[in-house]
Amino acid sequence: MNDVKVLRSMVEMAQGKQACDLKLIHAHVVDVFGREVLQNRTVLIGQGRIVAVLPDEACAGFAAARTVDCAGRYLLPGLMDAHVHIESTMLTPASFARAVLACGTTRVVADPHEIANVAGRDGITYMLKASAGLPCHIHIALPSCVPCTPFEDAGAVLDEAALRPFYADERVCSLGEVMNVPGILGCDDDLLAKVAAARAAGCMVDGHCPGLTGAGLQAYVVCGMGNDHEEEDPAVLQEHIASGLYVFVREGAAAKSLSRVLPCVTANNAHRFCLCTDDLHAEDILKSGHINAILRKAVSLGLDAPTAVAMATINTATCFGFAGCGAVAAGCVADLVLVHDLTDFAVHTVWSEGKEVFADGCVHCEMAPYPVPENFAHSVHVQEPSPADLKLAVPSKRARVISMLPRNLCTRACIRDVAVDAEGNFDAAQNPGLCKIAVFERHKGLGLAGCGILENYALPGKLLGGALATSISHDSHNIVAAGSSDADMLAAVRQVAAMNGGIAIVQHGVCTASLPLPVAGLMSNAPAEEIARTLAAIEEAARNFAVSPDIDPVMSLSFMALCVIPELRVHTRGLFDVTTFSFTSVDAGPEA
């Protein structure tokens, strides 16, 4: 690009003195600088760049190797996701790219927080390698909080020294969401060093600070945070904007903030908003779309389309300092999306660096999945689980149970009278409406297993007709399992281990559905359609054996071991009370 020959060629193409590679005619172009639509434009492309955007009549005679008639459709810059965990889709980068390119997304900032919790530096290296050279450009935010609490049995600990070398890679664009707000406010040395290193490398530092205001917010921002994707409260958002944070509007699988955030957007501040998905499932992408789905919703809620498109493109580029992209303008990389209209944002054609990568409903570029590294294919190191692991003594017959909430990752800590066996152990079969939950350490074969009681996973008054186990279990990704039968639970865990990671359902000793996730127990090279289909089958099976309709059988379970979300969680070393940030016992003891 910064080569005189290349410049000369582009300058000549722009003037029609040299044939360009591609000429898109009769397009309505969204101008993300002035935030308006330019009617009837021709876009000339060469050297992988946009070389000119001109009125159709101004360059009708200019030669091109190929001409595409856009027939009055709308041409946007390739869409960008400002913050996503690719692992949440269970797709490896190539499969993910294939899925989102079809939605017009040509650039994402991916925070490989999940795989880093399993495989540490190797996980980040894998994501960098597996995403190199894809037509959907993948930038990497370095996971800042691995493990998520100091007492986690995670697969890795990433301190400042571990992260620093990655900044040499030009696709590393930021230090990922700094969730450890108390660590910043309390001046944790290693955390401050991580921030300092990111800044010294000229990188963004991504924030994560819902509800943070006042002096705490100022202290957090002075440290270098540049954005937040959590906040939804209008008054707090106002404060975040004035403090200089970019607002990432998140529309994920669970968390959806657009409708709450949108009333805060004004013409004056709109250039400070970006769009992101954070966590999305393959099925969501296939069904609704990716960033284009957020555009659709934003416009339906009343936002003007060019402003919405700016949030999905140039604003993100500006926030992260991505040069030469994010606009349909001369000099920008030719990442482009042609959509049928500015209401549905249904995608007609996508170009990446001037090459057509999606058309006629198909992604048609080669994206060989990166081979699964040997150590990832064997990332599950769990000691043979035994019935003893699931013993849960409740001599008082009063148990602390984790009560799940409908469509909410928080739980309530409740005390319930429970039926126990002759030895005073919780007997799932005698307690309809409750079930057992257990987490098995799987990184180092330490033989640790924590056990608890779950409410609202099973339908009220019902026993689960099977057990489900998964190696996706935030953030440490040990194996979590739930069921009313110890035998089925153990069998499901064994099945997950046998697959070297994944999701399995066992009913009466038989594995009835499973999804292998051979890449670190989190992802698969299978295409999105296959992942979505298998996962749907697993969910259907789970519903059939009595999982509550308001609970996502797989995803909800995968958050039950995340010891930073209130109130009660299960940990590899026992029950954990998030409100007191300490371990507690399942046995609640006799009533006082």
Added chain:
Amino acid sequence: MNDVKVLRSMVEMAQGKQACDLKLIHAHVVDVFGREVLQNRTVLIGQGRIVAVLPDEACAGFAAARTVDCAGRYLLPGLMDAHVHIESTMLTPASFARAVLACGTTRVVADPHEIANVAGRDGITYMLKASAGLPCHIHIALPSCVPCTPFEDAGAVLDEAALRPFYADERVCSLGEVMNVPGILGCDDDLLAKVAAARAAGCMVDGHCPGLTGAGLQAYVVCGMGNDHEEEDPAVLQEHIASGLYVFVREGAAAKSLSRVLPCVTANNAHRFCLCTDDLHAEDILKSGHINAILRKAVSLGLDAPTAVAMATINTATCFGFAGCGAVAAGCVADLVLVHDLTDFAVHTVWSEGKEVFADGCVHCEMAPYPVPENFAHSVHVQEPSPADLKLAVPSKRARVISMLPRNLCTRACIRDVAVDAEGNFDAAQNPGLCKIAVFERHKGLGLAGCGILENYALPGKLLGGALATSISHDSHNIVAAGSSDADMLAAVRQVAAMNGGIAIVQHGVCTASLPLPVAGLMSNAPAEEIARTLAAIEEAARNFAVSPDIDPVMSLSFMALCVIPELRVHTRGLFDVTTFSFTSVDAGPEA
């Protein structure tokens, strides 16, 4: 800044756990992100940075080494000039900084185009050294077009190889205004290489493309141009914005574009506008102000104040990629201006990196002027001028004369009947209303002198009662002189040479006013007040000896040798017709 100790200290100050250095209370803060005013704020400062911006009541108890009561005045980020030639003020960087700090300007992008034409790389090096460490931060745009035409007798030729090493200096932020548009469109190799080097260094490329539209504009932009400060036409501006150029609104000594540009500003595109002065005189700054004068005018023309302030601060920072400045927000460098109101923008106090640099009407920080380098103090190398240099044969008695236009740098080429002496030479004393103009090469002592006839410099029907000579003569800065007496002209040129550069008036053999400009014949270490006073005396003297009232005696003359502005100019090698881009003769020959 990116040191853990510093981060820790700022994080603690923001929370009131450690006393900050400075606490500004009861300020109304202009938020340039959301473009609104935050009432009653306290701003905490430490480590040269803003560490917190909080409601007064939220941090009343926080300790500070010093507290300043802003008493309801308005606190803005330090103002920025996006494009200025410091040499135009005739002030060296320290004197310039002193003058503009008093107006609230704490950061400028300076293009040392003038001194580079005299001293080449040494000139740029001088500007870098002389501006280092000043409380008004001076970034440098590397002059792209030295000399301004290939046939100039300038002091230097700066090709790509000459410029490249300067990008290693972190204060070099861009390749300065690329005026040679035909060079870009025609793919001049060295010019493209200059652009490529700037881009490779991650720097901005400043444009200069008035009236450029269509394919030419696209070719210019695809090459990497990022802004333009020349355009005023609304339709063209719209096209420039959509093409991705930042619009620099220029309010200089002569060119004033604000009132024409402002109607193009919308809430949607306002973040793409910056403010600049380009060329300003010391007197203008002392009388009206600097960027604050543009704010005053913008608001008087109806622009909302926060948007105007954003154009003077964060937009410029964003355009050039200046990190951590341009806003009153935690983490930004504490360059701040307290103004009495948002209408007059009269400056009360200015802080640079948290240090008070202007208060009570005075700049009170040490800014020792950088010593004048020996080679600059002797930059005038002119051969002893002789009467022969001023001989102007017009045997036909019909002469091509340069007709000056009121308040306009363009000239008209006219043919006039003139009186000649016995040898057929133009005799100024016999031609009232006309006068002689001559340019003496002064860089290499080549002994070159070009001569012509000037109309409208003297009052109609009058002879000039003296001669004026100046070593400021765009862009090559040879010595230009005008007068009705050859003897006075030669004496004025000798006086300029004797001062090693400057401006001199000679009347009847006596030097009656002079301004030494010992720094390359362009600048002086004297304070702005002294420069303005001396220049005013020179102008008054010139008016007294019959210079037309619509003509600036010094400045207008200094553009008469600039062979890129139509129609007729005088060159060290003769008369130059800009419309045909070739030399021509003063003698127009007999009528056809």
